[in-house]
Amino acid sequence: MYQNEITKEVQEYRKSTYPVHPIILNRWSPRAMTGESLSDEELFPLFEAARWAPSSYNNQHWRFLYAHRNTSEFDLFFNLLVEANKKWTKNASVLLVIISYNLFDRNQKPAPTHSFDTGAAWQNLALEGSARGLVVHGMQGFDYEQAKKVLEIPDDYTVEAMAAIGKKASKEVLDPELAEKEKPSSRKDLKEIIIKGKFKK
Numbered sequence: 001m002y003q004n005e006i007t008k009e010v011q012e013y014r015k016s017t018y019p020v021h022p023i024i025l026n027r028w029s030p031r032a033m034t035g036e037s038l039s040d041e042e043l044f045p046l047f048e049a050a051r052w053a054p055s056s057y058n059n060q061h062w063r064f065l066y067a068h069r070n071t072s073e074f075d076l077f078f079n080l081l082v083e084a085n086k087k088w089t090k091n092a093s094v095l096l097v098i099i100s101y102n103l104f105d106r107n108q109k110p111a112p113t114h115s116f117d118t119g120a121a122w123q124n125l126a127l128e129g130s131a132r133g134l135v136v137h138g139m140q141g142f143d144y145e146q147a148k149k150v151l152e153i154p155d156d157y158t159v160e161a162m163a164a165i166g167k168k169a170s171k172e173v174l175d176p177e178l179a180e181k182e183k184p185s186s187r188k189d190l191k192e193i194i195i196k197g198k199f200k201k
Contacts, residue, residue: 003022003023004022006025013186023127026130029135029136030137032173032179033164033167033169035169036166038068038167046125049125050122051121053121054117054120056111056112061101062098062101063098063101064099064125065097065151067095068093076150077096080146085141087178091173092166093166094166095164096162097151097159099157099160100118118160119160122161136163137164137165138161139161139162139163140162
């Protein structure tokens with residue numbers, strides 16, 4: 001089931017400076033999906049992975065609103081997206097809206113790391129899905145305010161992102177412009193993202 005080695009498509013585009021587990025390099029954000037449905041048995045292990053993410057005071061701030069394709073809920077989520085994302089998410093099996101609870105359960109005081117912790121849960125979900133050979137693609141291209149309104153999200157929650165999940169397809173199902181981009185991306189050099197001691201430009 002799991003991909004325990006760096007895949008050939010990833011080897012062509014990604015090379016780590018230091019050795020890391022293949023699950024890290026293999027995770028990227030394809031867009032090409034078959035349009036097939038995903039059962040709860042196929043989908044819920046991704047939520048299970050998210051469940052075990054670290055969080056401040058173990059508050060677990062993350063919530064995942066989801067909708068399966070061919071349902072009224074899917075249309076509700078789909079209509080939140082910008083047109084550019086609608087072009088390829090029309091073949092998604094599931095759409096997610098990822099939100100975080102702004103407060104601590106224990107005292108209802110502001111939780112400074114609610115977004116940070118929810119990002120950790122999202123990463124777990126994305127890694128689990130990728131390891132299972134699924135497409136898991138996060139997005140910021142949607143109407144945040146409308147999401148809060150139509151999905152009736154309370155004011156003490158923050159809308160963080162959306163994501164599309166599905167079974168992987170050949171890039172030929174995409175528009176030519178998107179098909180050209182359908183490959184793993186590289187990353188900045190380590191020296192650009194780490195700083196020893198005080199901040200330096």
